[in-house]
Amino acid sequence: GNSVTQMEGPVTLSEEAFLTINCTYTATGYPSLFWYVQYPGEGLQLLLKATKADDKGSNKGFEATYRKETTSFHLEKGSVQVSDSAVYFCALTTDSWGKLQFGAGTQVVVTP
Amino acid sequence: GAVVSQHPSRVICKSGTSVKIECRSLDFQATTMFWYRQFPKKSLMLMATSNEGSKATYEQGVEKDKFLINHASLTLSTLTVTSAHPEDSSFYICSASRLSGGVGSYNEQFFGPGTRLTVL
Numbered sequence: 001g002n003s004v005t006q007m008e009g010p011v012t013l014s015e016e017a018f019l020t021i022n023c024t025y026t027a028t029g030y031p032s033l034f035w036y037v038q039y040p041g042e043g044l045q046l047l048l049k050a051t052k053a054d055d056k057g058s059n060k061g062f063e064a065t066y067r068k069e070t071t072s073f074h075l076e077k078g079s080v081q082v083s084d085s086a087v088y089f090c091a092l093t094t095d096s097w098g099k100l101q102f103g104a105g106t107q108v109v110v111t112p
Numbered sequence: 113g114a115v116v117s118q119h120p121s122r123v124i125c126k127s128g129t130s131v132k133i134e135c136r137s138l139d140f141q142a143t144t145m146f147w148y149r150q151f152p153k154k155s156l157m158l159m160a161t162s163n164e165g166s167k168a169t170y171e172q173g174v175e176k177d178k179f180l181i182n183h184a185s186l187t188l189s190t191l192t193v194t195s196a197h198p199e200d201s202s203f204y205i206c207s208a209s210r211l212s213g214g215v216g217s218y219n220e221q222f223f224g225p226g227t228r229l230t231v232l
Binding site: 046 | 118144146153154155156158161163205207209219220221222223224225226
């Protein structure tokens with residue numbers, strides 16, 4: 001079956017620091033990969049996605065590259081802001097309906 | 113585009129009562145909607161997949177008689193928590209699926225803002 005493993009949080013860092021959240025996966029077939037962000041008290045928002053190997057998804061300064069050889073999709077941002085404090089979820093789908101398999105989520109806390 | 117709403121955003125009810133949560137895709141038609149449950153500081157747990165005009169497909173361990181799902185139209189799915197108990201208190205999130213289009217298209221999910229259910 002499919003599974004997603006991401007690093008446990010919370011991750012606490014100072015404003016303007018570099019952020020990396022590791023995500024690895026196992027999947028049958030050719031998954032599409034996603035990062036979602038959840039701000040406190042809200043639902044999930046799609047942050048970025050990649051649908052095939054070597055694709056790079058990017059949005060709001062965040063980037064992630066679909067690495068088939070290492071089955072990874074690590075999220076990075078060069079300079080975080082306090083407003084980036086949230087929970088980040090890595091996810092994949094191999095389903096024609098788009099059913100998602102989520103990682104456990106990583107809480108990120110950015111301090112001024 | 114691709115906005116999904118949920119109503120209510122927050123509900124408090126007494127034990128033994130039933131609660132209905134609505135999920136609407138506001139500007140697109142969604143043949144498939146999903147219902148998730150999220151516990152504090154935990155990931156999302158898929159409860160069921162709902163296809164318009166057919167019975168929902170429930171994940172293993174989810175009681176279909178407890179969590180009734182109806183997908184009567186291409187823009188509306190409802191989740192009814194029947195005879196709610198305190199252990200049903202949770203954050204319920206729906207999503208609606210739409211074909212992304214273009215090269216390498218896939219069914220992309222758009223999430224509602226969630227409904228906080230508290231059962232006293």
